[in-house]
Every structure is written in structure tokens, then in C-alpha cells.
Amino acid sequence: MNYRGPLRVRIDEKPMPEILHPQDAIVRVTRSCICGSDLHLYNGSVPDTRPGMTFGHEFTGIVEQIGGEVQKLKVGDHVLVPFNIACGKCVFCQQELYGNCHESNSEATAVGAIYGYSHTAGGYDGGQAEYVRVPYADVSPTVIPDGMDPDDAVMLTDVVPTGYQAAEMAGIQPGDTVCVFGAGPVGIMAARCAWLFGAGRVIVIDCVQYRLEFARNYAPAEVYNFKELDDVVLFMKKTTDWMGADVCIDAVGAEAAGNAMQSLLGRKLLMQGGSATALHWAINSVKKGGIISIVGVYGPIDTLVPIGNVLNKGLTIRANQASVKRLLPRLIEHVQSGVLNPKALITHRVPLEYVSDAYRIFSAKLDNCIKPVLLPPSVRS
Ligand SMILES: NC(=O)c1ccc[n+]([C@@H]2O[C@H](COP(=O)([O-])OP(=O)(O)OC[C@H]3O[C@@H](n4cnc5c(N)ncnc54)[C@H](O)[C@@H]3O)[C@@H](O)[C@H]2O)c1
Ligand SMILES: [Zn+2]
Ligand SMILES: [Zn+2]
Numbered sequence: 001m002n003y004r005g006p007l008r009v010r011i012d013e014k015p016m017p018e019i020l021h022p023q024d025a026i027v028r029v030t031r032s033c034i035c036g037s038d039l040h041l042y043n044g045s046v047p048d049t050r051p052g053m054t055f056g057h058e059f060t061g062i063v064e065q066i067g068g069e070v071q072k073l074k075v076g077d078h079v080l081v082p083f084n085i086a087c088g089k090c091v092f093c094q095q096e097l098y099g100n101c102h103e104s105n106s107e108a109t110a111v112g113a114i115y116g117y118s119h120t121a122g123g124y125d126g127g128q129a130e131y132v133r134v135p136y137a138d139v140s141p142t143v144i145p146d147g148m149d150p151d152d153a154v155m156l157t158d159v160v161p162t163g164y165q166a167a168e169m170a171g172i173q174p175g176d177t178v179c180v181f182g183a184g185p186v187g188i189m190a191a192r193c194a195w196l197f198g199a200g201r202v203i204v205i206d207c208v209q210y211r212l213e214f215a216r217n218y219a220p221a222e223v224y225n226f227k228e229l230d231d232v233v234l235f236m237k238k239t240t241d242w243m244g245a246d247v248c249i250d251a252v253g254a255e256a257a258g259n260a261m262q263s264l265l266g267r268k269l270l271m272q273g274g275s276a277t278a279l280h281w282a283i284n285s286v287k288k289g290g291i292i293s294i295v296g297v298y299g300p301i302d303t304l305v306p307i308g309n310v311l312n313k314g315l316t317i318r319a320n321q322a323s324v325k326r327l328l329p330r331l332i333e334h335v336q337s338g339v340l341n342p343k344a345l346i347t348h349r350v351p352l353e354y355v356s357d358a359y360r361i362f363s364a365k366l367d368n369c370i371k372p373v374l375l376p377p378s379v380r381s
Helices: 036-042 150-155 159-169 185-196 209-218 232-238 260-268 277-285 307-313 324-336 352-364
Strands: 002-005 008-010 025-033 059-066 078-081 131-134 177-181 201-206 222-225 245-250 286-294 316-319 346-351 371-375
Touching: 008 352, 025 078, 025 150, 036 352, 059 131, 059 150, 078 150, 150 371, 159 185, 159 286, 159 324, 177 185, 177 277, 185 201, 185 209, 185 245, 201 209, 209 222, 232 277, 245 277, 260 277, 277 286, 277 307, 286 307, 346 352, 352 371
Parallel strands: 177 201, 177 245, 201 222, 245 286, 286 316, 346 371
Antiparallel strands: 002 008, 025 059, 025 131, 025 371, 059 078
16 A cells, blocks of 8 residues: 555555565565554654555565575564564663664654654555565564464454553553543453453443444443543543542544544644543543553654643553564463454455555444454455
8 A cells, every 4th residue: 555645545556675684574465454553644643654655564474585684484484573663682672662672763762663654663664565574574573373363363463462561551450440441443452451450340431332332242341432421530430439440541542532622733733742632531530549551642742631630649651552572472372262352353354455445444433343454465366
């Protein structure tokens, strides 16, 4: 696919990617997903998203070619490729902060590189394509275990680790009430994973009814439509004996709806790094001394949040891009043992050529879409 400007993506011929470094591999894509993170690019809210870029940071594929220094992968391997591009050697990779690699992204000092995620995240083309160049091929790409469904494998490149890390960062204690804002794929997975950490009650809040129904059955969770609540924060207090949730998870990020001023400043005028409505609600709905876990993505510029309440309530905020490689061993086990069933989130299987329709359906939340996967021609014969 080829980004042409806000709300415009189309299919195009591009030159075959080539090995540019001895640690590169070229992968023939077998699955690629569209993510809520791609919607920030699609809507034009990520700085330095250049026309011509191929998006796609969630993909699996067959290794077609390897550079001279690649040792762990061989041609023909079917791999799942974590969305973080990480060198494996820098001081942050050494701490397993693979989302914060200091080497892979020469454009920024905050985030490491991400496939297909603008020049702010390194300028690498992504996997919503037939072929993709995979740098540092020995570090993160992981051979799909025998017997694993490729639909499960592609969900392990982002959604599963991000949902899991959202719950992990929330420091859930046995019996805790967990409130997840956002019933997209990431929020649904975070709610599901909250139980693995011992939650006693899991609440999911969104405004898209079919997604709430999905979360109710899949997580499972208590679900509420914020359009039917007069005041989300007041509701959260009422339903928790006026204490607030023990932890709140922001699985919405920059495109949040629900507050006209935040939407105007963060989504229309792009005067802040996104609309912080869900984060605002999270901070005000959590109990004193509670934890806020943020996986929803915001841009690099300032954003209006009630920092005074964070201070006066004594909150802990934990946030990051998911460190996919760190979490993969235990999450592969969870999928293999049936504890997690991520492919159940895939609602749409779309030929790669119809990528612009897939973006429109996912973005506008049409046709009960939770997660679309794009299938290149080579896997459809
Ligand atoms: N940290 C990471 O590593 C990481 C990885 C993947 C995705 N993400 C981010 O996680 C977020 C969710 O991703 P997704 O794929 O589930 O996206 P999505 O766009 O499919 O889902 C977001 C959901 O939030 C809902 N929403 C909007 N405003 C809300 C509000 N005020 N309160 C509650 N819900 C609200 C929307 O209706 C939608 O269902 C995005 O910001 C994405 O960029 C982060
Ligand atoms: Zn993603
Ligand atoms: Zn690194």
C-alpha cells in the first residue's frame, strides 16, 4: 500500500525491497493487519508521515533472502515479526526495552523504530505489502512454532503483547477492579489479560456497541457505553463504592472521542499530541494511590491532562510501546495452551489489493469490524 495523504491510501507497485545491510532479511508477507495505531497515520496526525510510505507493523512472512551476517534465520522460515525494530545491543535493548531501542531510529530519541510508522518512527516501510525489508533480522523475528495458526501468529506481533503489557504495567493485585478505556482489539485483549493477573472485576468502556458486546463475551467484562452515561467519572465512582477503580488502562490514545474541546485541539487543529479524553477519564476515575497504564498512543507534542489530580491523588502512571520480544516466550505459551485465543478478534480477511476499503471499514467501524487482516495474492491461490 502507498500513503498519499490524510484518509488516502491506495495500492501501488513499488520496487522490490533489497538487502541494505548484512543483518537484513527480505520477507514475503503472508499476513498483515491494520491497527488502531495505523489510524493515527491514516488521519494525518503523526508528524512526518510522508506520501509514498507503506504502513504495516503487524505481519508474518516467509524469509526469502538473508544478508551475510544473519545466523538465526534461514530462507524458507515462516516468521512473525514484532512491530518494534530493535538492535538487540544498545543499553535500552539490553534492559529489554525493545520499544525504546536507541539505534534503530535516527529520527527520534523517545521511541525506537516501528515498521511503516512515519519518519518519526524511523522511516522504514511496513508489511502491508507483498515483500518487506526486515532489519536486525536475528533480533526480533521469531519462527512461528509448529502447529500455530498464522492468524494467531500475526496477532502476537502487536495486539497480544500490547494488551498483555497494558495489564502488566497496571500492577493488578488479586481482586482489583480494572477499568479499560477502549474496546478496540488492544482494549479487548487488555481486558482479557487483566484476569490473568488476578483482577476481580473488569470493566470496559467505549461508545461502539458491537465492540462492547464483543468485549463482554470475549474478555469477559462488564461493559458500558459512555454515550449512555451522563458522566463517566461519576459513574465509575458510584460503581466502586465511591472509591474509584484500582487501576485504569488507556487503550484509546490520540483519536479519543467524548469531549468536544479535546477533540478540537487534538484531532482537528492538531494543537496537542492527540485528544486526551480517555486518559483524562482514567486519571479521574482511578482511586487515590491507584495506577494508570497507558498503551494508547499519543504524539510527541504536549497534551492537556489533569496533572494536578495525578499529584493530589498520588497516582502512578506507567506507559510504553509494548516490548514485544520480551513478552513473546510467555505469550506463545499462552496461545499454545489455549489461555489466549487471539485469532478470534479477526473479523475481516481482505485481499491486499482492497487495502483502501479495509482502512475505511476499520476506521469508520463498519460491518462489526474488530480486526482486519490483509492477505497478499501469494497466499490466496
Ligand atoms: N503501546 C503500544 O505498543 C501500542 C500497540 C498497539 C496499539 N496501540 C494503541 O492502542 C490504541 C488502541 O488500539 P486499537 O487497535 O485497539 O484501536 P481502535 O481504534 O480499533 O480502538 C480504539 C477504541 O477506542 C474507542 N474510544 C474512542 N474514544 C473513547 C473514549 N473517550 N473512551 C473509551 N473508548 C473510546 C473507539 O470507539 C475504539 O473502539 C491506539 O491508540 C493504538 O495506537 C499502542
Ligand atoms: Zn499495531
Ligand atoms: Zn537497541
